[in-house]
Amino acid sequence: MKLLVRSMTGFGRGEASGDVGRVTVEVKAVNHRFSEVVFRMPRQFSGLEERVRKLVLGKVSRGRFEVYVAWEPSAEARAVKVDKDLALAYYNALRQLAGEIGSNQELSLDTLARLPEVLSLQEGELTDDEIWALLEPALEQAMAGLIAMREREGALLAADLAERIDRIEAFRSAAAARAPVVVEEYRQRLTRRLEELLPPTNPVDPQRLAQEVALFADRADITEEIQRLASHIDQFRQALRSDEAVGRKLDFLVQELGREINTIASKANDAALTAAVVAAKSELEKIREQVQNLE
Numbered sequence: 001m002k003l004l005v006r007s008m009t010g011f012g013r014g015e016a017s018g019d020v021g022r023v024t025v026e027v028k029a030v031n032h033r034f035s036e037v038v039f040r041m042p043r044q045f046s047g048l049e050e051r052v053r054k055l056v057l058g059k060v061s062r063g064r065f066e067v068y069v070a071w072e073p074s075a076e077a078r079a080v081k082v083d084k085d086l087a088l089a090y091y092n093a094l095r096q097l098a099g100e101i102g103s104n105q106e107l108s109l110d111t112l113a114r115l116p117e118v119l120s121l122q123e124g125e126l127t128d129d130e131i132w133a134l135l136e137p138a139l140e141q142a143m144a145g146l147i148a149m150r151e152r153e154g155a156l157l158a159a160d161l162a163e164r165i166d167r168i169e170a171f172r173s174a175a176a177a178r179a180p181v182v183v184e185e186y187r188q189r190l191t192r193r194l195e196e197l198l199p200p201t202n203p204v205d206p207q208r209l210a211q212e213v214a215l216f217a218d219r220a221d222i223t224e225e226i227q228r229l230a231s232h233i234d235q236f237r238q239a240l241r242s243d244e245a246v247g248r249k250l251d252f253l254v255q256e257l258g259r260e261i262n263t264i265a266s267k268a269n270d271a272a273l274t275a276a277v278v279a280a281k282s283e284l285e286k287i288r289e290q291v292q293n294l295e
Contacts, residue, residue: 005239005246006295007153008032008063014141018134020126021073025138027056027146031293032064041069047128048135055136059143060150061245062295069135087118150295157290158240161250164287165236168257171280172229175264175273179222182270222267225260232256247294254288 010029015022037053056065094107112118236253239246261284265277 005154005158005242006147006150007157007293008150008247008295009153009293010146010149012142012145012147012149014138014143014145016134016136016138016141019074020130020134021071023134023138024070024072025135025142026068027139027142028066028068029060029063029146029150030066032062035060035062036064037067038064039067039069041067042071044126045069045071045131045135048132051132052135052139055139056143059147060295062247067139083118087112087115090115090118154294157293161287161290162237162240164283164290165233165240167283168229168280168287169233171261171276171283172226172233174276175222176226178270178273178276179226182268182273219267219269222264225263225267229257229260232260245295247291250291250294251288254284254291258284258288 008029008031012027014025017023035057037056039049039052041049041052052067056067090112091107097103098105098107232253236250236257239249239253258281261277261280265274265281268274268277
């Protein structure tokens with residue numbers, strides 16, 4: 001049986017190059033109750049946040065996604081800007097200083113160019129569509145890698161969950177087999193106790209004994225709980241075979257499984273059944289922890 005559920009954790013990386021430069025995208029996913037996308041992108045990319053969010057959430061259902069974008073502009077996408085007013089101010093100030101100290105040294109362009117903020121490298125203004133043409137394929141590649149990792153981790157989680165739900169099924173079968181034995185053992189204990197307490201001249205009334213046993217059997221009846229457990233287990237297994245996001249559904253089923261097991265525990269008047277309930281609840285808690293990691 002192929003298990004198709006996804007983990008909520010994952011990582012993907014993508015790159016794309018074009019005339020305006022190269023873009024590198026990294027997407028990291030962690031557990032989250034809902035869906036959230038956060039960004040760390042260059043200023044020029046800020047207008048594309050909604051497109052990025054739409055693409056990411058169109059491929060996943062749940063988790064917190066951290067999108068990191070790095071951009072290396074090409075030479076064509078950069079321009080050198082000269083602050084002429086600042087350069088002239090430096091020049092005049094330095095000439096004035098030279099006159100005051102009696103220096104005849106000439107000021108070179110190289111000296112002026114090295115002064116703070118005279119020259120600055122600026123990235124060319126690009127439209128959102130030009131940037132998106134480069135960003136989209138890199139993001140698609142990163143998301144493909146992230147989803148592949150989620151599927152690999154999900155397969156491991158699903159295999160573990162399948163084994164653990166088999167143990168819950170084993171508990172259900174054992175409880176179903178034990179239930180009638182509990183009633184019979186109660187009848188035997190009650191009979192022995194009454195025979196010990198009543199004198200030989202006043203034997204046990206079979207009709208009254210049957211009534212007491214019937215009352216006990218009604219109080220200890222777990223037939224409905226056993227049936228509901230079977231239904232929840234079947235739904236759990238079907239969900240593990242689904243290719244949809246089933247984390248929330250499995251979480252709900254774990255709650256329902258716990259409710260039925262707790263009810264069996266409250267009705268159990270038997271040491272063996274009580275011990276089995278404790279083991280089943282321990283296994284269910286491990287299932288609950290694993291389910292929190294599924295999309």
